[in-house]
Amino acid sequence: MEDRIEKIKQQLQSQGYKLTLQREATVRVLLENEEDHLSAEDVFMLVKDKAPEIGLATVYRTLELLTELHVVEKMNFGDGVARYDLRNDSAHHHHHHLICVQCGALDEIMEDWLEPLEIRVTEEFGFTVLDHRLDFQGICRRCNEKNKAQQPPQEESK
Amino acid sequence: MEDRIEKIKQQLQSQGYKLTLQREATVRVLLENEEDHLSAEDVFMLVKDKAPEIGLATVYRTLELLTELHVVEKMNFGDGVARYDLRNDSAHHHHHHLICVQCGALDEIMEDWLEPLEIRVTEEFGFTVLDHRLDFQGICRRCNEKNKAQQPPQEESK
DNA sequence: CTAAGTGCAAAGGCTTTGCATTTCT
């Protein structure tokens, strides 16, 4: 944990960036919530516990900086909010998402299923893959079961 | 072409929606630009040729309606603008994207490479797949060649 | 000391909404 912070610190410093209290607090929040996909607003609220004076703009600026340094990955699930994930740049962190359109649950597949496809992309398209995103939209197990139990209406509510 | 418009018309009517000039014009624009990923603004500008009085709000409302009816697919490439694609709901239209991070080119793979993975998702996660999205980010063939020709600088421009 | 970073508030995009008016069925 501390060593990972240390590493990110050095990454910042080696690029000539300063190590401010706000930046460290932000990185800590990201580390402590590695499993989640936090929005800037989420990070802001969490980071205020550690650095109450921090402003939302600084959080945005820090997340942008970390994205440039490839420390975090900026993601977009189509709900209009950017979400940020710490990158495990050791192994390809590349997880895939299962997004339930009924209840909104977001599940993850932690394995990387795409290696073979990346090879195909490279060979057939001359395209060098740096990153990828695979999302499935559908009905999650829980909703599937719920629906089976109580025969659902034909029409969607909206 | 006309038959596809007819089909969408009927789809609208069968759900009790009215067939306005604006909606038809919007659908035509989408049909005529099927290969592109138009933003609402793009659609708006194109549709103004056919229906000059139309307002941007109507375009948004129409695109939202068509999304609900699964006539179009709303997409998000992370640049903060929603883009809309007509869905070929006959065959799984599901194309994948190759996004070049250097020049911004957006190429497509028109085949569906994910059938086997969908089966796995269903079996291993009890998740019913309705749709999916697969994007690769990286360097396109053209940029790769350009880079090889003129040994590129070590640092990115920004 | 001085350039980089911060906080605040204002400004920017894209998208949605309220409301009076128009239009389809």
Place this chain on the structure above:
DNA sequence: AGAAATGCAAAGCCTTTGCACTTAG
């Protein structure tokens, strides 16, 4: 006729930016 749809402008989000002040190195 009556409900649905439209256009316009205003309002709503999330995000970025300008600027004076603070701080890390």
